[in-house]
Amino acid sequence: MMEKYFKNFLFFYKAIGNRLFVALTLNVLVGILDGLGLAMFLPLLQMVSDNGGEIEGKSAVIEGMFSSMGLELNLFSVLLFMVSIFAVKGLIKFLSFSFQVIILQSFIRTVRIDMFDKFHVLNYKYFTQSDFGRLQNSVTAEVSRVGQACRSYLKTMEALVLVMTYLVLAFITNPQFSLLVTVVAGLTNFLYKFINRKTKGQSRILVKRNDFFQGMVLEYLNNFKYLKVSGKIQVFGERLTKGIKQVEETNKRIGILNGIALTIREPILIFVLSAVMLVQVEVLGGSLGLILLSIVFFYRALQVVLVMQNQYNVFLSVEGSLRNLEQIQREFDDHHQDTAGRTFTGLRSFIRLDGIRFGFGDRIVLNNIDLIIPENKTMAFVGPSGSGKTTLINLIAGLLSPDSGQILYDHKPIYEYDISSLQSRIGYITQEAVVFSDTLFNNISLWDKMTDENLSRYERVVQDAAMDEFVETDSAENQVSGLNLSGGQRQRVSIARELFKEPDILIMDEATSSLDSATEAVIQRRINEFSGKKTILIVAHRLSTVKKADIVVYLNAGNIEAQGTYEELMDTVPKFQKMVELQNL
Structure with missing residues (x-):
């Protein structure tokens, strides 16, 4: 009353x-x-x-x-x-x-x-x-x-x-x-x-x-x-x-x-x-x-x-x-997400998904997913559009929570970690490149202090992301926005940002889709240098980017239909073979 x-x-x-x-x-x-x-x-x-x-x-x-x-x-x-x-x-x-x-x-x-x-x-x-x-x-x-x-x-x-x-x-x-x-x-x-x-x-x-x-x-x-x-x-x-x-x-x-x-x-x-x-x-x-x-x-x-x-x-x-x-x-x-928990200090052995099920309302996106992602391995997720690749990546990154099943980082369920500390160790490069209306340095460092060490790291990742062709020397304080950069330039800014972060886990969701072949090759060589040093997860429709992955996972209609090396899937999965043939690889 x-x-x-x-x-x-x-x-x-x-x-x-x-x-x-x-x-x-x-x-x-x-x-x-x-x-x-x-x-x-x-x-x-x-x-x-x-x-x-x-x-x-x-x-x-x-x-x-x-x-x-x-x-x-x-x-x-x-x-x-x-x-x-x-x-x-x-x-x-x-x-x-x-x-x-x-x-x-x-x-x-x-x-x-x-x-x-x-x-x-x-x-x-x-x-x-x-x-x-x-x-x-x-x-x-x-x-x-x-x-x-x-x-x-x-x-x-x-x-x-x-x-x-x-x-x-x-x-x-x-x-x-x-x-x-x-x-x-x-x-x-x-x-x-x-x-x-x-x-x-x-x-x-x-x-x-x-x-x-x-x-x-x-x-x-x-x-x-x-x-x-x-x-x-x-x-x-x-x-x-x-x-x-x-x-x-x-x-x-x-x-x-x-x-x-x-x-x-x-x-x-x-x-x-x-x-x-x-x-x-x-x-x-x-x-x-x-x-x-x-x-x-x-x-x-x-x-x-x-x-x-x-x-x-x-x-x-x-x-x-x-x-x-x-x-x-x-x-x-x-609808808040609990963030309290133990601090994540880095991946030590593996990420494991046990019986993961996820959907939006009545629409099932992922169904009974079991998967182990070993530390410092490169795993690629391929399959037709709508098969659940990006959703699976979002679950691993802690953006989404499964409807059932659990995700473990080094034997510990993901919800036991402080999600912010975990995500601070993840580099996430998406096809929707994000550029803030700010200086180039702040865009890449995400407002870190402009120390000599950070400036040196900034200059290194600018080269690694093949940005030096459109970025002038001493460009750190140049103002940029999403409107004055092309799609490929915005994507390279996003790539440089995640490289600056020096993450333990690097997620690339169609990360090079807006790049020309020459620039993609330069960046791909740099990413390949991380092989065996970082855990790399790749979502790609351009299958040329997943040839050197340690494990390729083929998803279809929310299910894992096959996993193995690129060559193994070529030999055993006709749908994957057809995808490769259509791209003339």
């Missing part, structure tokens, strides 16, 4: 902690000081009223307070006291505002860091099956909108505290009048409930449309070249335009609802006070003089109530983002 009504409070309290109560306490002090300053109207009214008897009793407390301070109750002392009170109130208001800014920025920073911390240990299988547009939207735009939700929620809580403070002061001053105003003001809440419900619904629609739009933007950027050359960029552009219109139409509706909530505030405020004053004086026969201070308190309170309702409506306009963030955080927690 508590979570149902306080789930928003609990969400923000989890990130902000006890600082939330400090912020609320400062708001209470602001309300009390404001009320104390306004209470000075009592002796002022007594001084200027021809018939001040009705308020004389209520100002007696204030007269006693002044006497205890050795001050005479006169116009100068009352005004001076009021100025002092409001000056202190202003100082505390400044502290309250500044403190809210601090905790708001701390909240956004905490949420962003927490999202990426969860992302770092996200299960790769879940990642590959996720909506990338939703992922990007959640860690970028949605976090900003949740920051806006936090700001509006803090403003709502601040207003709530002030309202309660003013109501207490108003009831002390005139209980009957205060009760009437509270009842009438409460009736206006039904109008705001209707507006809030509509805003909340539009907020959740906006989240879905933003997810879809972010996904289209990613596809547009990733496939820009193809869309241009295929003449379909305008067609895709129309889809983007439609997405933009849907997002902005929803934003427009939310803006109109917020505008309604904001513009009806003052008319409602004046209506409530006027109606209650009329009933109090004309129907109940009350004195206008007696209710003047209560009116001041209630005018303050109702102003703050309407601010609170408006801020809450703003909160609801981004509440969908808050719920979406909670949902994706739960998904991240449910």
Whole structure:
């Protein structure tokens, strides 16, 4: 029950902690000081009223307070006291505002860091099956909108505290009048409930449309070249335009609802006070003089109530983002990869796969795989497309976890190792070459320090990866990106990066597919030099790259159909023979 009504409070309290109560306490002090300053109207009214008897009793407390301070109750002392009170109130208001800014920025920073911390240990299988547009939207735009939700929620809580403070002061001053105003003001809440419900619904629609739009933007950027050359960029552009219109139409509706909530505030405020004053004086026969201070308190309170309702409506306009963030955080927690374990210091004897089974949903990718990969041997995986070669490599590298069976490194299951320490000893060169918008040195060293030793290693791997033909001397600080390099150049950067790493296990998944024959031969000679010194795993469709492998494994439809040397498979596996013949080897 508590979570149902306080789930928003609990969400923000989890990130902000006890600082939330400090912020609320400062708001209470602001309300009390404001009320104390306004209470000075009592002796002022007594001084200027021809018939001040009705308020004389209520100002007696204030007269006693002044006497205890050795001050005479006169116009100068009352005004001076009021100025002092409001000056202190202003100082505390400044502290309250500044403190809210601090905790708001701390909240956004905490949420962003927490999202990426969860992302770092996200299960790769879940990642590959996720909506990338939703992922990007959640860690970028949605976090900003949740920051806006936090700001509006803090403003709502601040207003709530002030309202309660003013109501207490108003009831002390005139209980009957205060009760009437509270009842009438409460009736206006039904109008705001209707507006809030509509805003909340539009907020959740906006989240879905933003997810879809972010996904289209990613596809547009990733496939820009193809869309241009295929003449379909305008067609895709129309889809983007439609997405933009849907997002902005929803934003427009939310803006109109917020505008309604904001513009009806003052008319409602004046209506409530006027109606209650009329009933109090004309129907109940009350004195206008007696209710003047209560009116001041209630005018303050109702102003703050309407601010609170408006801020809450703003909160609801981004509440969908808050719920979406909670949902994706739960998904991240449910699909995280455990990284704790013993440190992997290097392969000593073998990698063994026992009864490995893996699939995506109902689609079986690998079925009952048994395999031993000896240390410092070169093993190649071949077979038709979709046979499970890359998936098998990803399992060995710890990117994926098997549905059943186990993977052992030197007799120890892979899950007993700190996966980061294991992967730091693996060099993984894929056909999707990765290049960061940074210096060439940082691309190859992955932001290692530019020491003399690292520079010497950098220069060596640049030559080993046949990059010297397009890289100038003293190129370490040259800026590069994936856009200003050809496919072959990007692939050579990726190869140099893994050679710089000096791994124990080198995985090459179609690593030379974008290279010309001459460059491929140069790199292949360098890789062959590692034979007997590193454990090398190769996935290749170009079978010329696997001739010198110690073991060639032939996969088909998720099963290992044969393994042996290149020559042995040529003699015993007709499907492999046909693959070789088709490539004229």
